[in-house]
Amino acid sequence: MNSASSDADAPVRPRIVLGVGGGIAAYKACEVLRRLTESGHSVRVVPTEGALKFVGAATFEALSGQVVSADPFDDVHEVPHVKLGQNADLVVVAPATANLIAKAAHGLADDLLTNTLLTARCPVLLVPAMHTEMWEHPATQHNVALLRSRGVVVAEPASGRLTGKDTGKGRLPDPAEIVELARLLLVRSDALQRTLEGVHVAISAGGTREPLDPVRFIGNRSSGKQGYALARVAAQRGARVTLVAGNTADLATPAGVDLVRVGSAVELRDAMHKVAADADVVVMAAAVADFRPVSLSGHKIKKTSGDPDPISLTKNPDILAELVSARREGQVIVGFAAETGDETTSVLDYGRAKLQRKGCDLLVVNAVGDGKAFEQEDNAGWLLSKDGAETPIPHGPKTQVASAVWTRLPPACPSLSRLFSDQPAQKECP
Numbered sequence: 001m002n003s004a005s006s007d008a009d010a011p012v013r014p015r016i017v018l019g020v021g022g023g024i025a026a027y028k029a030c031e032v033l034r035r036l037t038e039s040g041h042s043v044r045v046v047p048t049e050g051a052l053k054f055v056g057a058a059t060f061e062a063l064s065g066q067v068v069s070a071d072p073f074d075d076v077h078e079v080p081h082v083k084l085g086q087n088a089d090l091v092v093v094a095p096a097t098a099n100l101i102a103k104a105a106h107g108l109a110d111d112l113l114t115n116t117l118l119t120a121r122c123p124v125l126l127v128p129a130m131h132t133e134m135w136e137h138p139a140t141q142h143n144v145a146l147l148r149s150r151g152v153v154v155a156e157p158a159s160g161r162l163t164g165k166d167t168g169k170g171r172l173p174d175p176a177e178i179v180e181l182a183r184l185l186l187v188r189s190d191a192l193q194r195t196l197e198g199v200h201v202a203i204s205a206g207g208t209r210e211p212l213d214p215v216r217f218i219g220n221r222s223s224g225k226q227g228y229a230l231a232r233v234a235a236q237r238g239a240r241v242t243l244v245a246g247n248t249a250d251l252a253t254p255a256g257v258d259l260v261r262v263g264s265a266v267e268l269r270d271a272m273h274k275v276a277a278d279a280d281v282v283v284m285a286a287a288v289a290d291f292r293p294v295s296l297s298g299h300k301i302k303k304t305s306g307d308p309d310p311i312s313l314t315k316n317p318d319i320l321a322e323l324v325s326a327r328r329e330g331q332v333i334v335g336f337a338a339e340t341g342d343e344t345t346s347v348l349d350y351g352r353a354k355l356q357r358k359g360c361d362l363l364v365v366n367a368v369g370d371g372k373a374f375e376q377e378d379n380a381g382w383l384l385s386k387d388g389a390e391t392p393i394p395h396g397p398k399t400q401v402a403s404a405v406w407t408r409l410p411p412a413c414p415s416l417s418r419l420f421s422d423q424p425a426q427k428e429c430p
Helices: 001-010 022-038 058-063 080-087 098-105 110-118 133-134 136-147 175-187 223-238 265-277 319-326 348-359 398-413 413-421
Strands: 015-020 042-047 090-096 123-130 158-161 169-171 200-203 240-245 257-261 281-284 291-293 314-315 332-339 360-368 378-385 390-397
Touching: 001 378, 001 398, 015 022, 015 080, 015 110, 015 281, 022 042, 022 090, 022 175, 022 291, 042 058, 042 319, 042 360, 058 360, 058 378, 080 169, 090 098, 090 110, 098 123, 098 136, 098 398, 123 175, 158 281, 175 223, 175 390, 175 398, 200 223, 200 378, 223 240, 223 398, 240 265, 265 281, 319 332, 319 348, 332 348, 348 360, 360 398, 378 398, 390 398
Parallel strands: 015 042, 015 090, 090 123, 200 240, 200 281, 240 257, 281 332, 332 360
Antiparallel strands: 158 169, 291 314, 360 378, 378 390
């Protein structure tokens, strides 16, 4: 096969314009760029002049394999100030400074990046990074609201250490999180609409650990990535999110999310009952151990020459069933079912039975094992509703599963209809 035919048969890579604003967080754009290119995207970096004072063009060119310029008059015969926006599948700006957000909101175009933003007709994701006072300033909040009203996705910034000794809201989200949001927008352009404003969401994530002694525990392979994806998408859709996390392999806390750490199933149970008390939606995505040891050894259990003593187990509480039983009027409960199926019963049939048994409003059913779901970046499954609807969720980023859940909420929970009164009811998730 000749090289021409090989190129013709090669899959088309999504084209992303990565804009970089002139803030100290510009150095993190290098990690965003690396992750995007390594996951198969074609990325053209368009920095501002200010960004180039933090990170040189040579760094961006080496990581992207494409020319880098901030000036619309460079290579003017190619009309880059128009073509870049016209040809892009997605524009991501990280960091987006207060100045850059203001320019985008008011249609100013004095460099290559702001010209690109004016010509782009694809999804646009602006990821703010600035000091707390700048983020909270009425002018910035007005500009953000104006951009969102036009369909631009302006992400919620993270909280944490800023420049100098300052700490607060305005930190650039983790590069891995920015990439996940970008991947989701490439799959579904409306996945991050602000449909959850005013909603309090409580989500559990990760696996529980049931201690045997000070060293050992009974656990499972859940990484927590699906629960974190649910929290990430909910926060970007405008919800107030409380995430109760067990073992989550040191995942970074999603931007705009309040995190509660737990260890065992009993600790998870107590925390979920507490946060569910005033939550509108409760999602049990954690992989809770079904059993725990009856007794906990106060010292490390020693290996002896004979057979080990058997470990007596007792059942852990059924947290999902308890939450369903205790829910107040109008509260929505979403469960998860990780199933393998067997010779007589399919994964989906097990999921249907669990939905009936638990009594939750929605149930996400995942096939697990053999490299599926647990510890993976992607997921797939079915979304079952108590009204009998069954919608397959295609294989894709775990944020896609999260988007399917949040998109299904309006018809699944009439009590939240006040929040969606200006939106048409959706019969199926994407």
